[in-house]
Amino acid sequence: MSMLDTKRAWPGDTLTRVPYWVYEDEANYRDELRRIxxxxxxxxVCLEGDVAEPGAYRTTFVGEMPVIVTRDEAGALHCFENxxxxxxxxxxxxxDGRVKSSFQCIYHAWxxxxxxTLTGIAFEKGANGRGGMPAxxxxxxxxxxxxxxxxxxxxxxxxxxxATPPIEQYLGAEIVRRIQRVLGKPVEVLGRFTQxxxxxxxxxxxxxKDTYHASLLHxxxxxxxxxxxxxGGGIAVSPDGGHHASYTIDRADDRTxxxxxxxxxxxxxxxxxxxxxxxxDGVDEIGDGVRLQILTVFPAFVLQQIQNSLAVRQVVPKxxxxxxxxxxxxxxxxxxxxxxxxRLKQANLVGPAGYVSMEDGCVGGFVQRGAAAAADELSVxxxxxxxxxxxxTRATEASVRGFWKAYRRLMGY
Amino acid sequence: MTPSPAPAAAVPxxxxxxxxLPRVWQLNADYARAIDDDRLxxxxxxxxAECVYKVTSADNHRRGLQAGxxxxxxxxxxxxxIAALRQANIYERQAYRHVVGMPALVGPVGxxxxxxxxxxxxxxxxxxxxxxxxxxxxxxxxxxxxxTEAGAxxxxxxxxxxxSSRIDTLLAIPL
Numbered sequence: 001m002s003m004l005d006t007k008r009a010w011p012g013d014t015l016t017r018v019p020y021w022v023y024e025d026e027a028n029y030r031d032e033l034r035r036i037x038x039x040x041x042x043x044x045v046c047l048e049g050d051v052a053e054p055g056a057y058r059t060t061f062v063g064e065m066p067v068i069v070t071r072d073e074a075g076a077l078h079c080f081e082n083x084x085x086x087x088x089x090x091x092x093x094x095x096d097g098r099v100k101s102s103f104q105c106i107y108h109a110w111x112x113x114x115x116x117t118l119t120g121i122a123f124e125k126g127a128n129g130r131g132g133m134p135a136x137x138x139x140x141x142x143x144x145x146x147x148x149x150x151x152x153x154x155x156x157x158x159x160x161x162x163a164t165p166p167i168e169q170y171l172g173a174e175i176v177r178r179i180q181r182v183l184g185k186p187v188e189v190l191g192r193f194t195q196x197x198x199x200x201x202x203x204x205x206x207x208x209k210d211t212y213h214a215s216l217l218h219x220x221x222x223x224x225x226x227x228x229x230x231x232g233g234g235i236a237v238s239p240d241g242g243h244h245a246s247y248t249i250d251r252a253d254d255r256t257x258x259x260x261x262x263x264x265x266x267x268x269x270x271x272x273x274x275x276x277x278x279x280x281d282g283v284d285e286i287g288d289g290v291r292l293q294i295l296t297v298f299p300a301f302v303l304q305q306i307q308n309s310l311a312v313r314q315v316v317p318k319x320x321x322x323x324x325x326x327x328x329x330x331x332x333x334x335x336x337x338x339x340x341x342x343r344l345k346q347a348n349l350v351g352p353a354g355y356v357s358m359e360d361g362c363v364g365g366f367v368q369r370g371a372a373a374a375a376d377e378l379s380v381x382x383x384x385x386x387x388x389x390x391x392x393t394r395a396t397e398a399s400v401r402g403f404w405k406a407y408r409r410l411m412g413y
Numbered sequence: 414m415t416p417s418p419a420p421a422a423a424v425p426x427x428x429x430x431x432x433x434l435p436r437v438w439q440l441n442a443d444y445a446r447a448i449d450d451d452r453l454x455x456x457x458x459x460x461x462a463e464c465v466y467k468v469t470s471a472d473n474h475r476r477g478l479q480a481g482x483x484x485x486x487x488x489x490x491x492x493x494x495i496a497a498l499r500q501a502n503i504y505e506r507q508a509y510r511h512v513v514g515m516p517a518l519v520g521p522v523g524x525x526x527x528x529x530x531x532x533x534x535x536x537x538x539x540x541x542x543x544x545x546x547x548x549x550x551x552x553x554x555x556x557x558x559x560x561t562e563a564g565a566x567x568x569x570x571x572x573x574x575x576x577s578s579r580i581d582t583l584l585a586i587p588l
Contacts (some may be wrong), residue, residue, distance in 0.1 A: 324579075
């Protein structure tokens with residue numbers, strides 16, 4: 001066994017310290033793919049609307065495993081590994097499409113039905129009475145791995161494990177309620193973009209859960225008072241720690257708060273005004289006063305509501321030091337033209353060029369580079385105490401600690 | 414789309430196709446230099462007062478998906494983009510080198526009642542990071558609607574259609 005194969009020991013029992021090797025260790029990364037992404041977790045794979053009709057399919061990833069999501073003739077959803085049982089080639093090559101009733105691998109023309117079951121082998125009986133597969137070869141014993149699917153509010157999740165509990169139980173009532181409040185009616189895709197980030201996937205997931213940084217790193221937020229730690233709001237963390245929702249509620253007394261200026265924080269620019277303030281012309285379309293809600297589902301899914309900008313983000317790991325973020329911008333199918341225009345404008349807030357998110361594209365890389373020689377050093381996750389309980393403040397790192405609680409349980413640390 | 418030279422006399426205020434092309438070249442050259450020379454405050458001035466600027470991908474464009482990575486429907490929003498880059502947003506120091514190809518005037522030139530001329534211009538952008546790393550950051554085409562405002566050619570619309578839907582790390586400076 002080489003040094004790389006040796007499993008490292010987690011330093012201590014507290015959730016407030018995280019070793020930097022967890023972001024760069026190759027063996028740990030391979031273990032994550034197996035224990036987390038292929039383990040008892042629900043992984044977001046697509047929207048139900050992406051595979052609306054029988055024969056429609058979409059390809060994506062669960063961890064590094066390529067998968068195909070399909071809808072069969074009876075309307076049921078399926079998800080299976082995008083890997084031919086014969087020689088391992090990709091079965092479907094496009095991001096999406098529609099097939100009549102089967103997929104055919106281009107390499108040797110082995111065919112699969114919409115459930116991922118191997119149904120045909122080219123020249124199975126040979127040609128001119130010679131060759132072919134042995135008579136004992138049983139197609140039913142061969143096929144790409146199949147994943148179970150489940151849906152929630154138009155989101156499709158998949159899992160390889162039989163042990164993954166039903167999605168409602170997996171998430172807990174509070175997180176389910178907070179997904180329902182955003183995705184209460186049929187959505188329409190407004191755009192898709194992929195952002196490649198030069199950092200370990202966990203640095204991005206932590207960043208999304210980290211309410212402490214939002215108004216400090218993203219000066220745009222603070223300046224325009226879209227979200228500030230002094231506004232009303234808080235975080236909800238699921239009992240197992242893995243899922244979270246942070247939210248902001250407009251609070252009248254924040255309008256006159258000087259807390260940021262008092263601490264000399266960059267977020268405060270008194271003279272910064274928008275030439276075209278229509279960007280921030282949001283409306284409370286859900287009607288509950290929540291201006292912003294960021295929600296994560298362990299391990300790698302984000303649902304975003306920033307005013308009227310809605311999106312889902314899928315975190316796709318690509319090696320220990322690299323990942324992709326798959327953005328799907330959403331509106332509702334029944335959007336009036338002015339609401340649609342509002343969403344297009346507010347999309348400036350998010351994504352790779354987002355006023356309040358472009359920094360998230362680079363800050364993970366700053367950690368990756370800063371900690372390049374610090375494998376055995378520890379990062380500090382101590383804001384708001386040591387626990388993972390829900391809190392009525394966002395000046396806390398409770399949801400980041402929650403991530404590590406869920407992570408360590410699955411990883412056996 | 415196929416370039417379709419229209420009767421030169423029908424081009425309102427813009428002159429013939431032959432006389433228009435050098436002005437389109439100049440506009441594109443000036444646009445690229447303003448961005449690459451970090452004179453970003455001059456960038457909104459290349460647009461008409463009423464304008465649309467959007468950065469999207471070929472895939473989104475082909476599918477008719479409306480959302481952009483950047484989207485502005487006023488010159489004010491363009492100014493806000495630059496103000497945010499200068500005053501609020503954090504990113505590592507970086508610069509672009511635009512290589513802008515030959516503009517194609519695409520029909521119908523000269524027949525639009527609003528005096529709009531449509532052009533398509535290929536581009537290539539290299540991003541140079543502060544540590545010297547250079548990457549081919551984006552390629553694509555500008556889909557432009559040009560108008561004459563106060564005697565100068567301006568973008569009524571510039572849709573930046575990137576060939577790839579993938580952005581490395583972040584998109585800070587406009588394309």
